[in-house]
Amino acid sequence: MFQPTGPHLSLPTASSVIDAVRDPTSVVFNLDGYQVLAACDLPLGGRRVSAVANSVEAACPDCGVVSTRVHQRTRQKVKDLGVGGKDIELVIIKPRFLCAEAACARRTFTQVTDQLPFRARCTARLKAAAVEAVLDEGMPIWRTCARYQLGWATINTAVTADALTIPAPDMVPVRALGIDEHRFARAKWFKHPETAQWCRVEPWMSTFVDADTGHILGVVDGRSSANITRWLKQRSQAWLEQLQVVAIDPSSAFRNAVRQVLPAVEISVDHWHVVRLGNQMLTEVRQRVTREVLGRRGRKEDSVWAHRMLLLRAGDRLTDAGLHRLEQVFDDEDYEQVAAAWAVKERLRALLAARDIPAVQNARIDFEMAVAAADMAETDKLAATVAKWWTEIKVFVRTQVTNARTESANTGIKQIKRTGRGFRNQKNYQSRILGTSVRQTRRRRRIPHQQGLHAQR
Known part of the structure; x- marks a missing residue:
């Protein structure tokens, strides 16, 4: 929105800009490159702030010649951040300069600043706050639109432009x-x-x-x-x-x-994915054995099913009560294969917990012995995967990456x-x-x- 300026506002001149001291209102408003000329409360809430750029000259975008001749001044309403918990109606008194180069095809041009680029309808700091809300706070764009009264396309374009500044x-x-x-x-x-x-x-x-x-x-x-x-x-x-x-x-x-x-x-x-393969092997053995013994899927009254999550936990971190419950499951002769699979899983964890190459070599021997003792298709498949990735496992043990x-x-x-x-x-x-x-x-x-x-x- 453009309006002609009134005669009651004192605009900056070339002499007033040099070594100028910011007035208290401009310091509080803190819009970089601008000074506040007037401020008032609106009847329906909010505040109206009139501001003008500190610079009194600009370069023509076509020929680059700097000009100080003002053709006219207009009032433009732009969106800005609120101050003091109230919304701001920011009115920028924007000069339109006459090009000083007679041969230039562009006769007039408007003032452009860092806070208000060409054809901008909101300040750069408002866009920066919206981008910060999306990327730092994790706020969805539709909610950011409601907070800052901006359009979805405006905020999304600002977020996409911010990504272009990321180092390659x-x-x-x-x-x-x-x-x-x-x-x-x-x-x-x-x-x-x-x-x-x-x-x-x-x-x-x-x-x-x-x-x-x-x-x-x-x-x-x-x-x-x-x-x-x-x-x-x-x-x-x-x-x-x-x-x-x-x-x-x-x-x-x-x-x-x-x-x-x-x-x-x-x-x-x-190593987490390798341990996950061991837990997956144990789950497959438990499900197969349950179907073979009971002829159905496990239920909550079945101890092996009730303690299925306990089987997947680290054995060296179990409490005495947890170990006692596992012993009750393993004492059942029908679930000896589950106990053997659990032993293979624990040997795999011990293998990955080694901190040097000799220790991991010894742990692999114990792991293969447990696999041989279990003698199941699931454990043999896990052992084949460990053998296939043995070089990469040793690199993990040595580097801990x-x-x-x-x-x-x-x-x-x-x-x-x-x-x-x-x-x-x-x-x-x-x-x-x-x-x-x-x-x-x-x-x-x-x-x-x-x-x-x-x-x-």
């Missing part, structure tokens, strides 16, 4: 890289045009995280080896050379991609999806993830790099 992955020094996947949206079904069969499609995305700080470096579509390889090949040679270890889940696709691009970098498998920060980043990503009620636009989705991550990393206390990464071989 090549500018972030990374010693340990974590790779993990998460599902972008719910699974969808579509009918194949040639076979006329219904196919299930799960929209997965892969995340690259600094395993030391938790900073998300990139998000790519899919979780295949080709997508991981493509992102790694886009990195500079200097960035790749500083990598020492890559932490992944037990995924052959991730391992093949890392070995293809980074043959000299060590790969560490995340895990995917904990990566899993934490995925938890934050799920919270972003939950807050936004899902995303259809992948660009907005990635901007929200990267913007939130870089702000969290800046606030978080930086974790010191682990020393002696290659001290033990």
Whole structure:
């Protein structure tokens, strides 16, 4: 909204701007580059503040010649942050300058400042506050719109523009890289045009995280080896050379991609997922044995079913009462296989708890002996997986590099999806993830790099 200025307001001149001292009202209002000329309370609540820019000259956007000649001054209402718990109706007295270059095709131009760029209808600090609410507070955009009285497109554009200021992955020094996947949206079904069969499609995305700080470096579509390889090949040679270890889940696709691009970098498998495989093996044995013994699924009156969660807990952390309840389950001869599977799971945990290579070699012997004593298809499958990933397990024991920060980043990503009620636009989705991550990393206390990464071989 534009209105002509009134004669009762004293506008700044070139002499008043030099070595000017800000008046108390301008200090309280604190709009960078502007000074307050008048302020009053509105009858229906809120305040009206009239302000003008400190600068009395501007450069023509076409020819660049600086001009101080004012063609006219207009009043423009813009949105701004509230002050003192009340909404602000900000009126900017904006000059329109005459171009001093006679040969320039542009005769007049309006004043542009950092707080009010070209054609802006709200101040830059209002947009910054909205971006902070979305990325720092985790507030959904629709609620941010209600708080700051801005449109959805305005806030989303500001969030997307903020993501463009994030440093490129090549500018972030990374010693340990974590790779993990998460599902972008719910699974969808579509009918194949040639076979006329219904196919299930799960929209997965892969995340690259600094395993030391938790900073998300990139998000790519899919979780295949080709997508991981493509992102790694886009990195500079200097960035790749500083990598020492890559932490992944037990995924052959991730391992093949890392070995293809980074043959000299060590790969560490995340121990939590290996323990999860052991718990999954124990659950499968318990379910099979229950069906063989009882001819049905487990119920709450069955002790082996009632203590199913107790079986998955760490054996060395159980209380005496917990151990006593497990002994009651194992004393039943019908569930000897469950006891054998539990022993294999505990040997696997002891293997991953080792802190040096000789200790993990001895723990593997105990693990294989427990597997041989159990003599079950489920335990043999687990032993084959451990053998397949034995090199990566030794790297984990020596370096202690895990995917904990990566899993934490995925938890934050799920919270972003939950807050936004899902995303259809992948660009907005990635901007929200990267913007939130870089702000969290800046606030978080930086974790010191682990020393002696290659001290033990």
